[in-house]
Amino acid sequence: MEHSPLSPDADPREHLVVIGNGMAGCRAVEELLARDPDRFRITIFGAEPRVNYNRIMLSPVLAGEKAFDDIVINDAGWYADNGIALVAGDPVVAIDRAAKTVATRGGIVERYDRLLIATGSDPFIIPVPGKDLPGVIAFRDMDDVGTMLAAAEKGGAAVVIGGGLLGLEAAHGLSLRGMKVTVIHLMPTLMERQLDEAAGWLLKQALEARGQTILTGADTAEIVGDGKVEGVKLKDGTLIPADLVVMAVGIRPSTGLARDAGLAVGRGIQVDDYMVTSDPAVLAVGECVEHDGQVYGLVAPLWDMCRSLADGLVEKPTGYRGSVTSTKLKVSGIDVFSAGDFSGGDGCEDIVLRDASRGVYKRVIVRDDRIVGAVLYGDTADGSWYFDLLKKQEDVSDLRDLLIFGQAFAAGGGAADPKAAVAALSDDAEICGCNGVTKGQVVSCIAKGAHSLDAVRGTCKASASCGSCTGLVENLLALTLGDDVQSGPRTICKCTSFGHDDVRREIALQAMRSIPEAMQKLHWATPDGCSSCRPALNYYLLCALPGDYVDDQQSRFVNERLHANIQKDGTYSVVPRMWGGLTNPTELRAIADVVEKYNAPMVKVTGGQRLDIFGIKKEDLPAVWADLGAAGMVSGHAYGKALRTVKTCVGSEWCRFGTQDSTGLGVKIERMSWGSWMPHKFKIAVSGCPRNCAEATIKDFGIVCVDSGYELHVGGNGGIHVRATDLLCKVATEQEAMDYCAAFIQLYREEARYLERTAPWIERVGLEHVKARIVDDAPGREALRARFLHSQSFSQDDPWAQRAEGAEAEHHAPMARFTPQEGGFLKEIRA
């Protein structure tokens, strides 16, 4: 390469040498020229064979929205006009600080008075087999875009590893260019550094709707191919064919040169507030630096750095103080914004607005009356306003109530009183978008006697669908009625304005498939719910989607997560199933052995006709279960909102009064119904005659055998409020007794509210309703029974056996052990 003006010895000015012809390097030079154009003689070395361009616009170039020429920042004329020597396509390979020279790969050695390192970042390549195969690239510069475009010409499949900002922009571009794109992301939600779970879920939906395949929680094991890339293999064994693999898993500051030259380097090249490194003659700027412990991967902070660097160089130091950053995703048609700290937590207040019909999610996080973070999805118009309030640390207490509605609303009325804002609305202003209900209609329906939210929902339908106008309707009720408003329906918890029945209905109507989806569509007021609503949602989804729904372990109470009952001292009790209360020497021996082997302090006969082993440590549970499993025993679900026990008496086989084989029937029923998840626990009993030794008339489902058949009883409860059962009907055969039982369980599963046992459920809906569904409607009963058996085909998989074989070991094993006596070593336990 020819570079004539490299050493004009005649020039008496100090020589500034810049390594890196990228965004920060050139911006720093621009800032310097603006302050003092003649101060330095300038030479820029760039590894890329081209002039300086806007790197962030590589995504639009890939997507076909821009050409390279459109994104050039400084063309050749700029270098010439400012007397800057550009050495492009020849990377610097060494810095000699003693001699004050830099050397390039091409052999150029150049002396400097001041050196500026602006080498940016290196893409992080995950060290898996196959990472060096042709066709595996990063997404960092124009050459990468060229490779992607060439691959896209040929069509085929692309895999993008990494579901962050860069990865998604690459995926978007490749998919617009006609490739079949799969995104592999290690974390459970996309862009988890910038977006919370709710926004991440919306984003995933939107991208999938555009035809991309998004695999979250997916870990890459290896890239396969013979001579060139052919596919990506995940740790779970899945193989995804690919003609192109883009690794976009992260970046690392490019610090190699600086480190070799002996400069202070941490995560990045360490600089002070004036961008000066540990050597006063050497400066650094951009993504390659570490300032005050921080490294940055976005351009906004670089601009601030470049300003203070230039101020320092012309001896008018202002100093850089770090930056708060905000992010936008450049995927056309998908609006995402995030800024600041959105992790919430203590002293933080979350203000959440969800508008499912428009696909909007907004969350502003406020601490001590200041905005500390914001996540916006679908409507990002107010992003810059929130970001501004955040950066200025403005007191927002006056705006608090209207903040989430955005700048126009909050600044508009002057009076920040939501009631006043609603009062000011005209009569034909639309209140409920889903059902097209105006303010006038809501007010007139209140005037006609709808004095509660529920009544309004029932009459004019306002707030009955997505619920986002609930606040407006409540304000109208308060305005119209003053103190006469009747309290609304009992909501599940403070996270939502909906009650259990509304939520169940909407889950079915809108075919919802996950907890984040339900929270979004139903406008949850908190980002991830609470310990009341999450278990309820998890159950409703599980019941609605048998075999399909992926259970959310973190939304289950500890007993169900660990398949054992927690005790006050933190140990667990273990109750294996004893079918119908029957046992045998093998089982008894296995239990006795477990009690001895694991030093269980107590074993007792329960009120449910089986044995309970107490005081087992969480870590020992899988081993205990393995031992019990070896004797043929399975989980008794004594811990679950599930089928508990089927109590039986001895029945016709032994008892002189027995009319039918109550023991045998009890065992059959338990075999049919064990393992099913229910709104609350469910107990069954079968007594062989009306003497009722199995106490069948205080069970959720009780059978009393008589000479002519079987009396079926429902809705009994022996707990806090004792309730004797209602007689449902009498049937003639064992098979009918079982069929009615299955249908009844399913009706309860589908209709009762979470944590409502059969007794209060039947009191609420009435015995007649249950009879109508189970006794009078034979096809309906058959359908309920079939749905129950279908769902059972997925749930009768002994959870203890799975855990004993090592499933979900992380629930049981500690992550590490610490023993102070042995010098404080930690033993890591990989699970």
Next chain:
Amino acid sequence: MNAEWLDIGWVDQIPVRGSRTVQVAGGDDIALFRTAEGKVFALLDRCPHKHGRLSQGIVHGGAVSCPLHNWRISLSTGEALGEDKGCTPTVPVKIDGGRVLICRASTLKAAA
């Protein structure tokens, strides 16, 4: 060996909206929590109410609900939230290169 911090493992070993423990010989366990947002916190695994294992609770927002009587405990301060009063000691924790580090001094205190 780093004197101040104990390296206990990878962040992704702690389930999101879940927790793991570090067993401390002769003392209370330390519970590590990871919120939906990916933040990691460490507390003694001991509810201020009746010593429930907080690690076994449900994590939501920046809090955990104790498995025994459902007190809500702040993950960042260890304080009981709402009407309840009490506090669980926190353990300084930091993430470095994907590894979770907890404060050695606090861990030793837990063992005492």
